[in-house]
Amino acid sequence: MKRVGVIGLQGDVEEHILQTRRAAEEAGESVDVRWVRSREELEDLNGIIIPGGESTTISRLIDKFRMRDEIFRIREERGVIMGTCAGCIILAAEGDETVEIKGVRLLKMLDVKVDRNAFGRQRESFEAPVHLVLPPTGGFGGWEGDFPGVFIRAPRFIRVGEGVEVLGWLGEEPVMVKAGRVLSLTFHPELTEETLLHRYFLSLMDE
Template sequence: MSKIGVLALQGAVREHMRSLEECGVEAVAVKRKEELTDLDGLILPGGESTAMRRLIDKYDFMDALKAFAAEGKPMFGTCAGLILLAKELVGYDVSHIGVMDIKVERNSFGRQVDSFEADLTIKDVAESFPAVFIRAPHIVEAGENVEILSKHNGRIVAAREGQYLGCSFHPELIDNHRLTAYFVEMVKEAEAKQFV
């Protein structure tokens, strides 16, 4: 059985854990960097990216997260997690983990009060997916190897590049687990490649 972690420093950890369990995999709340070594994949949840970065630095997670990515293990960033994965951030000189060839703008759909739901078509996932946007970022630019999976009003809100998956919204806040299941399949594909 695949073992997938959720970075449990801040954000919607429990909801992601429940979604993973619904998809039939073992979910692990990752609170120490040593716990990354046993995992097949990792979700970087939504939350507040600045607070998350502070906690990543406080608990000395950054090098371990970059090493996890370098091993070819899949990572899925939702909302703030998408910001952590991006190589470039609008208005900032430095990125965080910086492994996905995308440029992301923070809070591009407005503040907390501007939160909304939208039905999205997500390639290879769903024709109609009820996406919850809360102070959401969006992908301003995507590199040539990045596959755009979904747009909302012309803005890129979900994309994949190899072992990395990112979205602007919160798939863990609804009872539709199809995007989580898509990530679980990515993890299983990556595991299968290791044994070839």
């Protein structure tokens, strides 16, 4: 059985849990999805989601509860990690000056640089179609088309390294990237009715 944990220290945790359960049901899979609040709850997982929320708070709580080393262990043991919005910032190798000023401790799992809150304040949040090109993987047959993108105080990729694959675009701008078994999205797939990206996340565990 696949075991997925949503880092439940701050942010839209419940939405990711419900969306992952729906994705598993639609894919006909048995998946244990849990709310992770402690280091011990990470021990037997093969998938992690770092949700949207406030990147400074989430990164500090990851360290407070001694989760950092466990997250790296899961990646090294071929676990799959997905970060959305604030989670996208935390996964990055480098941030803009506001990331440094706020003291966000990055996991540096992807060779990208992000601009925190690049799209403005909460009132400037928006929805727009994101064009996705998802390659076949595991039991997932691949997919190309438009996906409803929900952007809430969204970050922006201002540099994407050579070893990082772009899977999603807003116009010509990258908004979803992948390196190995790590996914990073500047938008919120959990706030839509479409389970596509959570099904893709689950399928990476079959590789």
